Amino acid sequence: MTSVGVLAGAAGSLPSVSTVVGESNRPSVPFGGMMQAMMKQTSALDQQAAQAVTGLISGDGVEIHDAMIATQKADMAFELALQVRNKAVGAYLQMMNMQF
Numbered sequence: 001m002t003s004v005g006v007l008a009g010a011a012g013s014l015p016s017v018s019t020v021v022g023e024s025n026r027p028s029v030p031f032g033g034m035m036q037a038m039m040k041q042t043s044a045l046d047q048q049a050a051q052a053v054t055g056l057i058s059g060d061g062v063e064i065h066d067a068m069i070a071t072q073k074a075d076m077a078f079e080l081a082l083q084v085r086n087k088a089v090g091a092y093l094q095m096m097n098m099q100f
Contacts, residue, residue, distance in 0.1 A: 038084070042077040049074035 052070040055062035 035084070038077075038081055042074070042081050045070075045074040045077045 049067075049070040052062050052067040054060075056064060056067040
């Protein structure tokens, strides 16, 4: 499974390609809405990781492997969001440099 597939499975409610692209190949979810959903899920994964680490440190019964998995999920979500942002900014800059 690719890292995107792992992240989508970990995040749970990321829209799949089949729900985003309709039968007429038109997106049914706007790009901005998809980005907002990704940012909310990234933030939720970060909060879960922080809670897991806090529980591990305070001795609340959180296992070390659960804390490590939570932090890796949060890291992967952040890296994916960062790469999507970088690609969007790159595309915007490329369009701005076009001469008509």
